Amino acid sequence: MSARPKKSFGQHFLHEKRYIERIVSAISPREEDTMVEIGPGEGALTLPLLAAAGKLTAIELDTDLIPELQARAASVGALTIVHSDVLKVDFTALARERGVAKLRVAGNLPYYISSPILFHCVEHAGAIADMHFMLQKEVVDRMAAEPGSKVYGRLSVMLQLACRVEPLFDVPPGAFRPPPKVDSAVVRLVPLPPEQLPDADPDRLYGVVKAAFAQRRKTLSNALKQVMSVQAIEAAEIDPKARAEVLAPADFVRLARAATAQAAD
Numbered sequence: 476m477s478a479r480p481k482k483s484f485g486q487h488f489l490h491e492k493r494y495i496e497r498i499v500s501a502i503s504p505r506e507e508d509t510m511v512e513i514g515p516g517e518g519a520l521t522l523p524l525l526a527a528a529g530k531l532t533a534i535e536l537d538t539d540l541i542p543e544l545q546a547r548a549a550s551v552g553a554l555t556i557v558h559s560d561v562l563k564v565d566f567t568a569l570a571r572e573r574g575v576a577k578l579r580v581a582g583n584l585p586y587y588i589s590s591p592i593l594f595h596c597v598e599h600a601g602a603i604a605d606m607h608f609m610l611q612k613e614v615v616d617r618m619a620a621e622p623g624s625k626v627y628g629r630l631s632v633m634l635q636l637a638c639r640v641e642p643l644f645d646v647p648p649g650a651f652r653p654p655p656k657v658d659s660a661v662v663r664l665v666p667l668p669p670e671q672l673p674d675a676d677p678d679r680l681y682g683v684v685k686a687a688f689a690q691r692r693k694t695l696s697n698a699l700k701q702v703m704s705v706q707a708i709e710a711a712e713i714d715p716k717a718r719a720e721v722l723a724p725a726d727f728v729r730l731a732r733a734a735t736a737q738a739a740d
């Protein structure tokens with residue numbers, strides 16, 4: 476296929492066989508898996524995934540790509556293409572429709588909405604067994620960053636509280652048509668089991684993390700002023716003079732719980 480890739484849809488099609496094979500091998504699809512691909516494009520990943528799993532649901536926003544992909548898949552396996560913005564797809568309902576507890580999700584993501592897609596998937600993490608995504612390398616670095624790192628922030632904390640984050644390998648711009656301006660990387664996300672999920676109100680947790688990193692140079696007592704008192708920070712056994720960038724993800728959970736307790740007082 477040789478459709479002109481559309482910039483507005485974040486289209487960078489993978490063409491280097493070596494990387495396609497590495498991604499498919501990292502995913503290691505099996506016949507019993509219920510695979511979902513985000514943004515199949517011209518099918519670089521779709522067709523090998525379909526060949527291995529026998530069936531696959533692909534979510535694509537660009538109507539122009541759908542007929543040809545559907546035709547090419549016909550001899551390979553059962554491909555269902557959902558024409559939609561992935562942010563509007565309810566993965567929990569999709570798993571229920573397919574009669575499975577968990578989906579396996581993969582995709583070479585459109586970079587212009589990579590963070591919203593990650594947060595959307597995390598919201599449905601209970602219905603997802605694992606995710607394999609191609610992203611900007613800089614985003615993968617932020618997702619996997621540890622406290623103290625310059626790139627540790629909101630994305631690191633929120634993702635690490637929901638999933639095990641495993642960067643796999645880097646992919647150079649030349650592997651795509653057209654080449655993106657940035658390096659890319661493949662990451663595996665495995666949602667944590669329910670007993671390891673944060674025991675805190677999700678909105679409160681999000682609010683605390685957002686406020687803490689909005690002013691990452693400031694001490695927590697300053698950055699969290701609108702969210703909780705110094706006494707509540709101390710009740711969480713966190714030093715109010717510390718900065719957000721040195722706290723572990725679990726520390727934010729304690730802060731969120733203390734903020735909830737303060738609000739209830």
Ligand code: SAM
Binds near residue numbers: 490534562584
């Ligand atoms: N998987 C193909 C590959 O590796 O060659 C294409 C990857 S390309 C980086 C991203 C794909 O996501 C494109 O096919 C694009 O049309 C699609 N896309 C863009 N925005 C989308 C959205 N909001 N929902 C679903 N698909 C989207």
